[in-house]
Amino acid sequence: MNLKPLLASGGAGVVLLALAGCVPNNPSSSDAAGAITVDSSADSCTVSADSATSGTLTFSVTNSGDQVTEFYLLGDDGLRIVGEVENVGPGISRDLVVQAQPGDYYTVCKPGMVGDGVGKAAFTVSGDRVELDGDLQAQVDQAATNYVAYVKDQVAQLVTGTDTFLDAYTSGDDATARSLYAITRANYERIEPVAESFGDLDPEIDFREADVAEGDEWTGWHRIEKDLFPPTAAENGGVEYTPLTQDQRTMYADKLRDNTQELYDAVHDPSYTVTIDAISNGAIGLLEEVASGKITGEEEIWSHTDLWDFQANLEGAKVAYEGVRDIALEKDPKLVDEIDQRFQTLQSTLATYGSLDSGFVYYNDLTTEQVKQLADQVNALSEPLSQLTATLVG
Numbered sequence: 001m002n003l004k005p006l007l008a009s010g011g012a013g014v015v016l017l018a019l020a021g022c023v024p025n026n027p028s029s030s031d032a033a034g035a036i037t038v039d040s041s042a043d044s045c046t047v048s049a050d051s052a053t054s055g056t057l058t059f060s061v062t063n064s065g066d067q068v069t070e071f072y073l074l075g076d077d078g079l080r081i082v083g084e085v086e087n088v089g090p091g092i093s094r095d096l097v098v099q100a101q102p103g104d105y106y107t108v109c110k111p112g113m114v115g116d117g118v119g120k121a122a123f124t125v126s127g128d129r130v131e132l133d134g135d136l137q138a139q140v141d142q143a144a145t146n147y148v149a150y151v152k153d154q155v156a157q158l159v160t161g162t163d164t165f166l167d168a169y170t171s172g173d174d175a176t177a178r179s180l181y182a183i184t185r186a187n188y189e190r191i192e193p194v195a196e197s198f199g200d201l202d203p204e205i206d207f208r209e210a211d212v213a214e215g216d217e218w219t220g221w222h223r224i225e226k227d228l229f230p231p232t233a234a235e236n237g238g239v240e241y242t243p244l245t246q247d248q249r250t251m252y253a254d255k256l257r258d259n260t261q262e263l264y265d266a267v268h269d270p271s272y273t274v275t276i277d278a279i280s281n282g283a284i285g286l287l288e289e290v291a292s293g294k295i296t297g298e299e300e301i302w303s304h305t306d307l308w309d310f311q312a313n314l315e316g317a318k319v320a321y322e323g324v325r326d327i328a329l330e331k332d333p334k335l336v337d338e339i340d341q342r343f344q345t346l347q348s349t350l351a352t353y354g355s356l357d358s359g360f361v362y363y364n365d366l367t368t369e370q371v372k373q374l375a376d377q378v379n380a381l382s383e384p385l386s387q388l389t390a391t392l393v394g
Contacts, residue, residue, distance in 0.1 A: 035060035035095065038109070040069040040088065045109030045119025052100065054127035056393045059096040059107075063088045067112045073098060073123065074106040081197045083281070086113070087292055097389045099277045100125045114213045136327065140276050143323045147279050148272065150319055151191050155264050158187035162260045166253040169224060170246075178228050182300075182308035185221060186356055189309045190316030193285040198266050205259050208299065219255050222302075229302040276324055280388045283320035286313045287382045295375045297363040307353055307360035310374075314350065318343055321385070324392055332391045335384055342381040349377055 035058040037048040042065040061071040067090065073083040082105060083098040102125050110117040161184040168176040188195070188206065195202040203211070205220045212218045227249070230241045244252070266272065274282075293299035294310040321339065329336045353370075354360035 034058065038062065038071055038107070039064055040071060040109040040111060041065045042067065042111055043118055045071070045107065045117070045121070047107050047119075047121060047123070050121060051124040051126065054100055054102050054125050055130055057098050057100050057125075058390075059083075059085070059098075060093060061085050061088055061096060061109075062093040063090050063111075065111050066090050070110040070113050070117075071096060072106075072108050072110065072117070073100075074108060076104040076106075077199075078106050078120070080199055084196075084285075086285075086288055097277065097281075097393065099130070099275055099393050101129055102126055114211065136330075139327050143276060143279060143327065144274050147274055147282075147320065147323045148267075150323075151194050151267050151274075154187045154191045154316075155194075155260075155267050158184070159260055159264050161187060162257060166257055169228070170249050170253045172246075174228055178303075181221075181225065181228060181303060182305035183356060185305075186308060186312035186315075188221075189289075189312035190286075190319070191282075192289060192313070192316070193282040194267060195263055196285075198263065201259060201263055201266070205256065205263070208293075208301065210298075219252060220259070221256065222300075223252055224249075224256065225300065226302045229304075231302055235302075276327070277389050277393050279320050279323050280328075280392050283317040284382075284385055284388065286317035286320070287378065287385055289313050291375070291378050291382060295371065295378055297371075300363065304362040304364045305360070306363040307350070308356060311350060311356055311360070314343075314347060317385075318347075321388065324388070328388060328391050331394075332387075335387055335391055338384045339381070339388070342377070342384065346374075346377040346381050349374060 036052065038059050038061040039046040040061060040063050047059075059071060059073070061069075063069045069088050070084060070086045071088070072081055073096065074080060075082050082100075083096050085094050085096040088094050105123040105125060106120055107123045108117040108120040161180070165177060165180040165184045168174075168180060192202070192206070195205060203220075206222065207218065207220060208222045209218055209226065226241070227244045230243065233240045290310050290313045294306045294313065297304070297306050299309055300306045321343070325336060353366075
């Protein structure tokens, strides 16, 4: 996970409901202005309402502080992410669109995008459960079934790939571990919004060193990355990097293996499901991951394998989008055509730098002009893709 600012704003955040929600008949359940307003400052999170009626809710988030911020709608346990909008720069407003079923939730803002956040408050959704009728409901149900199957498959592959990678790492076979690092992570990067929906699981698996709050332990893929691709003193704040001991390698490997298994167990739980807005916002969230880290070289700062992650994020976004494409096509064929074309353009450009099978150019070998071209195409795709959720649930 990368928590740096986006190159361009726009789009709703990730929505992964552990509920069997359906597209609502009513177009909106927010206030008279059409949205619930959120003001995120340096030390508060002011939400204009603490309750709403079930259906499609729009939270219009404005950052009045001086740091990039995030806004979250959390489940009743205060950990599970029901919806999020990330990388809201100072003076910027962005919308989070969610389909909310009746229940208890929490709202919270996270200025600086680290720590526990500020202004955590209860939020209640009342009313009837929202259902659909006819063939459209069948399409929605099938899209959810297909996407859950995809997620389970990716996580199952991640478990076995991680085991192989960690076996090489803990045995001291660094050359093999380095060769497996980027390709193994692809399974995770394709479905990263799923992991983000399970509270602290994504931070423990995928936080970069810069993302870790003071006093917290840094674990996961990027802790091991730094040990496999050790920085020079100049790259490490002027301090010589100290390799991990064998016991430390084993400890971090065991932690990553356990967390990956926990993710597997979570998505294979019989109650695990997704909603149509979860799928579309997953696609949006994956493009946000590209824009906020991969395209800036800040995700894989030691290995420089950002383009492997970029490709996996793009593939995951495409799978999520295609799962709901036919439904969106009935509502806005022009939007679908635009998204199709921009996916194709971005994929074609990325393919000029390699593939997951053959490997990619390392990020630090790209020119400024090449990075700009990729960034421009990511932003060009993000703009129409950000409209997908509202089109589906509107």
